[in-house]
Amino acid sequence: MSAEITVLDRLLEITVLLQQDLARSFEATGLTLARTHLLWELRRLGPSPQQSLATALKVSARNITGLVDALEATGFVSRGPHPTDRRATLVALTELGARTMSAMEVEHAQLSEQLVAGLSESHVAQLAAGLEAVAERLRTLVESSGSEAAAKANQRAQS
Amino acid sequence: MSAEITVLDRLLEITVLLQQDLARSFEATGLTLARTHLLWELRRLGPSPQQSLATALKVSARNITGLVDALEATGFVSRGPHPTDRRATLVALTELGARTMSAMEVEHAQLSEQLVAGLSESHVAQLAAGLEAVAERLRTLVESSGSEAAAKANQRAQS
C-alpha cells in the first residue's frame, strides 16, 4: 500500500527535478521551456504552418503567434509563405535554431545515459518496462477524463 | 544505448501526463497548480508566516503575497497575526481549505494505486527502487549545476 504511494511520489519528485535540470540547460541559450518545446517539435515536423504547431503543442493558435513572434525576434525561427495556401505562414528553424536543437539533442542523450548510469542492463530494461506500464495507465486516465471532466464538473457544481 | 533514451523519454511523457491529470483534478475546485501547491505545503507545515512558505515553495515573497491574496479571496486560507512577531502574518487553512486538501489526499492515494494496478508486488518494488536510483542521480545533477551554471554560462558567452 505504501509501496504504491512511493512510486507516485518518486515520479512527482522526478518531475520537479527534470524541469529544474531542463531549465538550467535553457539558461545558456536564453530560451524558455515553452519556446524550446516549440523548437523541438519544429525540428521533428520540419517547416510547419502555425496551426500544425498549435495542434502538436496542444495550445491555442494565439499562443503560437506569441511564441513564434518571440522566437523570430531572437533569430531561432523564420516565417515564410506557404507554397499553396496563402492564408498560412510556414515557420522554419533558422541556422541558429537548427544548431541549438542539435546541441540540445546531444544534451538529451547525455542526460539519458547519466540517469541510468551504474544500473545493469537488465535493471534498465525492467525500469523501462515498469515506466511503460505506468505511462499506459496514465494515458488511459487522461483520455477518459476528457469525457468525464464535464460530468464531474456538473456534479460538483450541483452539490 | 536506445534503452537509456527510452527511460528519459518515458519520464518526460509521464511528466506531461501527470500534470494533465493533476490539472484535471484541480478544475473541479477552481484551484491552480501553484495555489494547490501552497495549500499542500500549508497542510504539511501548519499555520505559517509567508516567509516560510516562500522558502518551502522556493519562490519569491512577492509571489506568496499574490497566491495568498487569491486563496484568501476564494476562502481557502485566512491571514492572522503572528503571536510574537508583529511584522509577520500567519497563513492558515480555513475549514474549506482543510476539507479540500483532505479530498485531494484521497485522490492522491487512489492515483497511487491506479498507477501500478496490475503489477505484481515485486515489480512495483523494483520500479520504486529504479526510480529512487534515477531520482538520486537527478538530485546530484541539479545540486551540482548550482555551482556549474555560472561557469557554463561564461564559457558559452565567450565562445
Add this chain to the structure above:
DNA sequence: TATTGTTATACTCTATAACTATA
C-alpha cells in the same frame, strides 16, 4: 462557410526593486 493567423483583452505565475513597519 470554414480555416489561418492576428489584434484585443484578460488572467496567472513569476521576478526584482523600493518602501513601511517592525525586530
Add this chain to the structure above:
DNA sequence: TATAGTTATAGAGTATAACAATA
C-alpha cells in the same frame, strides 16, 4: 541593521472572442 510583507513594475505563458484574408 536586518527581516516580513506590500506596492510598483515588468515579462512570460495561457485563453477566448472578434476580425481580416483566403479557401
